Amino acid sequence: MSVWCKYIVIGSVSLSMALLMTGCIENKTSQCQRLIQVVDAGDSLIEQKKGQQVITSFQLSKDLEAITKSLEELNLTDPKLKELQSQLSKVFDNLSQAIAKASKALGTAKTAEASSSGREKLQKARTEIDTALTAAAQTAGKESDALVDELNKYCSQP
Known part of the structure; x- marks a missing residue:
């Protein structure tokens, strides 16, 4: 009887550990959801704040830097999602830099004197x-549009 009880305990512990390990591994769907979120x-920030003044534009640039950092910190394991993550991170970084440059120029324009x-x-x-x-x-x-389309297609596949 005691040998039989040992097998039951060992089997139960092994099954519990296997379920625990499987539950901790993220699947493609959950990784897609995190990346899309x-x-x-980032897209929502751009849509809300586009065409606004210097301070808002500068803040949008900083907010997009934060989005870029969030993208880079996702720790995705799916190779295709990692590739899309990297490309989307570059897109948001480029947008952030362009908006910062435009914001700085807008600030310069606001301080221009009425002279030649x-x-x-x-x-x-x-x-x-x-x-x-424009660039x-x-x-x-x-x-960004192409990458988001690719992301949506990939994430909708089983």
Whole structure:
């Protein structure tokens, strides 16, 4: 009888450990959900604050830096999700840098004096804003859309 009880205890402990280990491993679905949640937070920030003033634009840049950091810290194990994570992180980093540059130029434009040098300063700032935001919108916007489509397709597969 005592040998039989040992087998029952060993079997129960082994089964418990196997279930515990399996429960701790994240599956593709949960990793997709975490990645999509961070990307959605970044997209929401951009949508809420686009076209606003210097302080808000500067804050958006900082918020996007935080999104980039959150993306990088996800610790995903799925190879395809890791690849998408890296690419999306670069997109948000590029957007953050472009918005910071435009915010700085907008701040310069606001302080321009009403003189010929002030007008030159204003024109230069406008050009910097247009260049930074146009480049960001064209490259990062398209890239982000393509990556999010790819992420959604991948995550909807069984």
